[in-house]
Amino acid sequence: MNLRPVPRSSVSDHVFGQLRDAIVSGTYAPGDPLPSERELGAVLTVNRHAVREALRRLQQLGLVRVSQGGATRVLDWRVHAGLDLAMSLTQVDEVLPIDTLVRDVLEMRACIGTDAARLCALRADPATRAAVTGAVTGYVGAAPDLDRMDQANIALWRQIVQGSGNTAYLLAFNSLVGGALAVGRVPPQRRTAELLDTAGHRRLAALIADGDGDGAAGQAHTLLTAPVTAATERTRT
Amino acid sequence: MNLRPVPRSSVSDHVFGQLRDAIVSGTYAPGDPLPSERELGAVLTVNRHAVREALRRLQQLGLVRVSQGGATRVLDWRVHAGLDLAMSLTQVDEVLPIDTLVRDVLEMRACIGTDAARLCALRADPATRAAVTGAVTGYVGAAPDLDRMDQANIALWRQIVQGSGNTAYLLAFNSLVGGALAVGRVPPQRRTAELLDTAGHRRLAALIADGDGDGAAGQAHTLLTAPVTAATERTRT
DNA sequence: TCAGACAGACTGGTCCAACCAGTTGACGGG
DNA sequence: CCCGTCAACTGGTTGGACCAGTCTGTCTGA
Known part of the structure; x- marks a missing residue:
């Protein structure tokens, strides 16, 4: 068999992946507010900065809209996400066979x-x-x-x-x-x-x-x- | 005239925009190492965390490859960037009319x-x-x-x-x-x-x-x- | 002379703690 | 009943510290 480089994932990668899957699979519906950064950090036992970096990536993908003062809200990926999302869609078999x-x-x-x-x-x-x-x-x-x-x-x-x-x-x-x-x-x-x-x-x-x-x-x-x-x-x- | 909402951009947005334009316009050639996060923060008079958030977005767009211990290197966007990059390409008239x-x-x-x-x-x-x-x-x-x-x-x-x-x-x-x-x-x-x-x-x-x-x-x-x-x-x- | 081990100076990764800056909603006075 | 006020949120930003990899020059031993 041919060996492949070990995929090493950082903490923020994990946060990103979990939130992405939760959003795309519908756990958070479009319009829903995400838990606050501090709360997410507490639940995932992770620093707030790691959460923020993950949220930035979600924002870049078009999955969430963050606004200072207000809550970070989930966007409808069928409307706001670009083709790059397809690169990440490999784990959501239920929503998209x-x-x-x-x-x-x-x-x-x-x-x-x-x-x-x-x-x-x-x-x-x-x-x-x-x-x-x-x-x-x-x-x-x-x-x-x-x-x-x-x-x-x-x-x-x-x-x-x-x-x-x-x-x-x-x-x-x-x-x-x-x-x-x-x-x-x-x-x-x-x-x-x-x-x-x-x-x-x-x-x-x-x-x-x-x-x-x-x-x-x-x-x-x-x-x-x-x-x-x-x-x-x-x-x- | 019709009024439009004021675009408010955060610090990391500015960092992101500057780096993105520099990369796409060829200021940093593919393979080149980006300045270190600390250095970028110093040059742009911005905290390192803001730089990191910007780099995450660049990474998500496929413009850079970051690796712990090593330098963050510029990728060839013609090879690694996805269609979402088109959403950001409005300022680089020289490279792409x-x-x-x-x-x-x-x-x-x-x-x-x-x-x-x-x-x-x-x-x-x-x-x-x-x-x-x-x-x-x-x-x-x-x-x-x-x-x-x-x-x-x-x-x-x-x-x-x-x-x-x-x-x-x-x-x-x-x-x-x-x-x-x-x-x-x-x-x-x-x-x-x-x-x-x-x-x-x-x-x-x-x-x-x-x-x-x-x-x-x-x-x-x-x-x-x-x-x-x-x-x-x-x-x- | 040269291959290889080693140490130190980088790089990014993570965390803590604090404060600033908007938004929201409840509360109380008019 | 309406509307301003304010406190309790939210995200935005900063500083500093330390961990964990990578790279490179140097120094040692063969």
Whole structure:
């Protein structure tokens, strides 16, 4: 087995995690006031500063609204939280089934990836086109090691998204990669079909190199939609 | 003129903003160590705790990596930052021209919105379909007040994205709405063309109500692509 | 000469204690 | 009944102290 670095979590990390899960899972409803910082510190046997640091992170995620003098209140994450929250949503199976979340992320990746491939074919400079072709070569060369292919696949799509010249796509891609897609929640055999279509990826690189926007979009759609339908099937069971 | 609530910013907000801008604008290159917390506190004449809270938020955004014992190092935001960063990118015109960012956001909104409309037509329950129709009615009724139309337009698309049943789309939508699109960076006259197509929006609602996924996608694409091409023109000038 | 152990000077992590600055709500006078 | 006042909250900020890792230069032994 391959060893991974030990995840060392600080006190404020624990506080953050607990509060985040409590909020997303609905333990605290939107509009509800959170216990005061001093009270949270007392209950969790933690210093107030640790609580404050955790609250800052929750605020940054869009989960709470803090106001001096008044209580810190819970926001409706369906309204105020950004895509980065997806990176943290791995523990709340009751509220949001993990299979559904995976399907959603794949669906979004397909949507973004298709348009990014189109734009990459239209807007990318020669160096980037070459980089895409190179990334595909690296990807194909990684076969049949699924883990390495996975890694190379992400690198490939990062190139494409970068080549699209759309910063919003790039940031969203980061959110998705850092999110449920990459947490290892999806067992290897589930991605086999997607990852093994090396011919399809080669074709995609060629279309991008040729500057054929519509062709690249179509090919990307084909490549990215297959796993979505598979995931959709999975949610029904 | 319409009055707006006074934005009151805390000390740690200022620290956060300064560091964020310094990082995104490249003052600190990826891999560079940030000054120590004590040093930052001394330079900014601020307590160390305030610095720490700001650093937590930067960490949450994916802009820095902090490690006990070692220095806090700057990450490459093009690799590690999520879409939420777009909500903060309004001041770094040199690195990322604001017109380009607006175009990117509109492009992404068009991409997501098109697929969300398709899924909404396919998957939404009757209540949600009715809500979409109602939102369009409210939107049309808001004419010709551009500000109210803007608000109603956002509410309408929120309904559609919600109806798509895709949580990733919903969170991304929040990021985009909270981001450059809503900061008032785009003068009213620039959105006129998009906002005034009431007939097109009515048609979209009808297609969604009928469950015509492809039709809804096409109509949504028409509605959302127009502002993108306009914004693209703008970036050339 | 050089590899490796070691010590000290950093780094961030946590805690305590105090005070400032807003908000809230109950209480009492008009 | 209304409205101002004030006390008891809330979060905001500061200072200082100490723990716990990391890094680096130095010094020792081979």
